[in-house]
Amino acid sequence: MKKVRSLFLSDIHLGTRACQAERLLAFLREYESDYLYLVGDIIDLWAMKRTVYWPAAHNTIVQKLLRMARHRTKVFFIPGNHDESLRHYVGMSFGAVDIVTDHVHVTVDGKRLWVMHGDQYDQVTTCHRWISVLGDVSYTALVHLNRLLSLSRRKLGIGGHWSLADYAKRNVLKAVAYIGDFETVAAHAAAHKQMDGVVCGHIHTPAVKCVENVSYYNCGDWVDSCTALVEHTDGRMELVRSTPEHTLAAVIPLLPANVDSAREERLRA
Numbered sequence: 001m002k003k004v005r006s007l008f009l010s011d012i013h014l015g016t017r018a019c020q021a022e023r024l025l026a027f028l029r030e031y032e033s034d035y036l037y038l039v040g041d042i043i044d045l046w047a048m049k050r051t052v053y054w055p056a057a058h059n060t061i062v063q064k065l066l067r068m069a070r071h072r073t074k075v076f077f078i079p080g081n082h083d084e085s086l087r088h089y090v091g092m093s094f095g096a097v098d099i100v101t102d103h104v105h106v107t108v109d110g111k112r113l114w115v116m117h118g119d120q121y122d123q124v125t126t127c128h129r130w131i132s133v134l135g136d137v138s139y140t141a142l143v144h145l146n147r148l149l150s151l152s153r154r155k156l157g158i159g160g161h162w163s164l165a166d167y168a169k170r171n172v173l174k175a176v177a178y179i180g181d182f183e184t185v186a187a188h189a190a191a192h193k194q195m196d197g198v199v200c201g202h203i204h205t206p207a208v209k210c211v212e213n214v215s216y217y218n219c220g221d222w223v224d225s226c227t228a229l230v231e232h233t234d235g236r237m238e239l240v241r242s243t244p245e246h247t248l249a250a251v252i253p254l255l256p257a258n259v260d261s262a263r264e265e266r267l268r269a
């Protein structure tokens with residue numbers, strides 16, 4: 001068992017087949033921490049409205065997290081967009097579990113990290129909710145909808161061909177640019193709040209980097225990357241990956257050196 005100060009986990013998506021529960025359990029068994037941040041999309045209540053997949057391992061995870069809270073771990077639960085119905089409970093505490101929209105975590109070496117899920121900085125889910133809904137329906141439905149659209153375009157006298165399916169595909173190609181945008185917007189918001197860094201999830205892209213002069217940390221997810229952020233007892237932040245062999249390997253060991261100097265510069269200013 002490794003003793004660490006904080007663990008940050010996001011996008012576990014319990015209740016779906018996509019959740020890599022065994023790898024998460026292997027990870028949780030490795031660590032003992034003072035703080036545990038559950039950074040959104042922990043239980044996929046959104047997907048569970050359609051189908052529920054809840055094997056024993058998902059129960060074991062919930063029990064393990066509750067056991068940590070009963071012992072000596074302070075837990076912050078931040079609802080995400082897939083468990084947004086839990087936002088009704090924001091401001092409430094259940095034992096050592098606080099349900100919050102976001103939280104400022106101060107590392108042992110005094111850095112202020114703004115912890116939040118991140119969907120509020122996602123142009124796709126906030127401005128164009130229907131696009132994320134579309135991502136869920138089948139291609140056939142898309143083609144049907146497209147036919148309907150071209151029919152109404154014709155009725156409205158709008159010329160030319162416009163394919164919704166092509167539009168959706170182009171959006172997939174835009175994903176790389178989109179990730180970059182998300183990171184910039186989230187980091188910018190953290191800088192605006194006078195934070196040294198931001199810890200988020202939501203886009204399922206693990207990262208430790210310096211963006212806009214603040215440290216940008218993304219926990220990743222337990223669907224593909226199987227990563228989590230760890231704050232060591234000396235304040236060092238590390239992104240850790242749980243491999244299929246259930247052995248843990250650090251993926252990105254340290255923050256780039258320029259983060260600290262950027263911070264000092266900002267404090268001087």
Ligand SMILES: [Mn+2]
Binds near residue numbers: 082117119201
């Ligand atoms: Mn999310």
